[in-house]
Amino acid sequence: MQLINDVSVKLKRYEKEICECINRVIQSGWLVLGPEVERFERSFADYHSSKYCIGVANGTDALELALRALGVEPGSKVATVANAGAYATAALSSIGAVPYFLEVEQSSQCVTLESVKTALDSGVDVVVITHLFGRVVPEVTQIAAICEQRNVPMLEDCAQAHGASLSRKLAGSFGNIASFSFYPTKNLGALGDGGAVITNNRAYADAVTQLRQYGWVNKYEIGLPGGRNSRLDAIQAALLSEFLPNLNIWNDERLSIALRYEAEIIHPLISKPIVSQEKHSKPYVAHLYVIQTSLRDELSAHLKEHGILTDVHYPIPDHKQEVIMTSMNNVNLPVTELLAETILTLPCYPGMSESQVNHVIESVNSWKA
Numbered sequence: 579m580q581l582i583n584d585v586s587v588k589l590k591r592y593e594k595e596i597c598e599c600i601n602r603v604i605q606s607g608w609l610v611l612g613p614e615v616e617r618f619e620r621s622f623a624d625y626h627s628s629k630y631c632i633g634v635a636n637g638t639d640a641l642e643l644a645l646r647a648l649g650v651e652p653g654s655k656v657a658t659v660a661n662a663g664a665y666a667t668a669a670l671s672s673i674g675a676v677p678y679f680l681e682v683e684q685s686s687q688c689v690t691l692e693s694v695k696t697a698l699d700s701g702v703d704v705v706v707i708t709h710l711f712g713r714v715v716p717e718v719t720q721i722a723a724i725c726e727q728r729n730v731p732m733l734e735d736c737a738q739a740h741g742a743s744l745s746r747k748l749a750g751s752f753g754n755i756a757s758f759s760f761y762p763t764k765n766l767g768a769l770g771d772g773g774a775v776i777t778n779n780r781a782y783a784d785a786v787t788q789l790r791q792y793g794w795v796n797k798y799e800i801g802l803p804g805g806r807n808s809r810l811d812a813i814q815a816a817l818l819s820e821f822l823p824n825l826n827i828w829n830d831e832r833l834s835i836a837l838r839y840e841a842e843i844i845h846p847l848i849s850k851p852i853v854s855q856e857k858h859s860k861p862y863v864a865h866l867y868v869i870q871t872s873l874r875d876e877l878s879a880h881l882k883e884h885g886i887l888t889d890v891h892y893p894i895p896d897h898k899q900e901v902i903m904t905s906m907n908n909v910n911l912p913v914t915e916l917l918a919e920t921i922l923t924l925p926c927y928p929g930m931s932e933s934q935v936n937h938v939i940e941s942v943n944s945w946k947a
């Protein structure tokens with residue numbers, strides 16, 4: 579079966595380097611935080627021309643600890659989209675903060691300036707924007723500017739957009755603080771869970787550094803409430819340092835697959851994402867290649883018959899997640915809700931062979947709805 583993302587390709591390709599990293603950490607005897615984590619934090623900060631990077635246990639913790647560093651507390655009102663897998667919403671729910679859901683634009687599936695303006699007018703304390711599927715939010719520059727004008731901090735969720743950039747600025751360097759996930763299938767993925775927060779603000783960096791380790795200001799002395807254990811382990815950090823120099827190359831591999839899909843998938847019932855390109859930037863790094871069709875389930879079944887697995891990112895908008903959202907009945911997000919019914923993710927990952935890409939294109943084009 580063709581998977582949407584086959585991590586085993588990377589494991590085989592880099593087996594020697596992976597074993598060397600793991601052995602180096604074993605020899606060092608330092609397994610959690612420590613020199614390997616500091617080395618990765620420095621290189622990831624430098625990659626973004628950011629002053630600080632703090633490694634944490636996963637991308638959801640990165641969101642939560644960054645939100646806490648911004649001063650989000652129980653009852654705070656925080657703007658976020660409802661079509662990005664509920665990770666920010668889960669982080670808000672852990673804090674006891676209240677989400678204010680933002681509408682997205684149908685083609686890019688990203689948050690709009692207009693919806694952020696409405697949220698700011700209604701008095702949100704923080705704005706979270708998500709660079710979804712590897713696409714830098716097209717209006718991010720204007721959104722960052724209006725948040726700054728209104729003195730409302732902006733957090734960028736970059737879990738799907740490592741190395742993406744717009745007008746020569748990397749995702750993660752537009753707002754006040756940014757969160758990343760290094761889940762194995764991400765554009766920069768570890769071989770387990772991992773995450774990071776980057777920022778240029780010393781106070782935010784100090785807060786996240788304390789919060790990832792029980793809120794300790796000194797060993798065994800809790801200086802901040804809301805802390806937990808969210809440390810990055812040394813093996814993941816060593817692997818991430820090894821993988822980081824490949825990030826741009828892997829993003830190009832993803833992009834070349836997306837460009838082939840854009841040029842060669844031709845079907846009247848399918849709309850394709852715009853694979854936008856700039857001379858000096860990568861506004862879309864093809865984390866996920868997500869098409870739209872009103873007959874999504876039929877297309878998915880057709881592809882399965884041809885040995886191709888697809889997925890839906892994401893089938894339930896956050897405000898429809900009954901367990902965490904009990905009082906969201908009056909939320910009106912028609913575009914978000916339509917997308918949840920019509921989106922379908924096709925396979926796209928570094929190392930996907932030309933014949934595998936050909937097979938996906940031919941199978942989609944042969945669909946008789």
Ligand SMILES: Cc1ncc(COP(=O)(O)O)c(C=O)c1O
Nearest residue numbers: 636637638662665735737759761
């Ligand atoms: C947009 C987005 N934010 C946050 C996360 C959470 O990351 P993690 O799975 O590492 O907790 C993910 C992961 O899938 C994500 O896609």
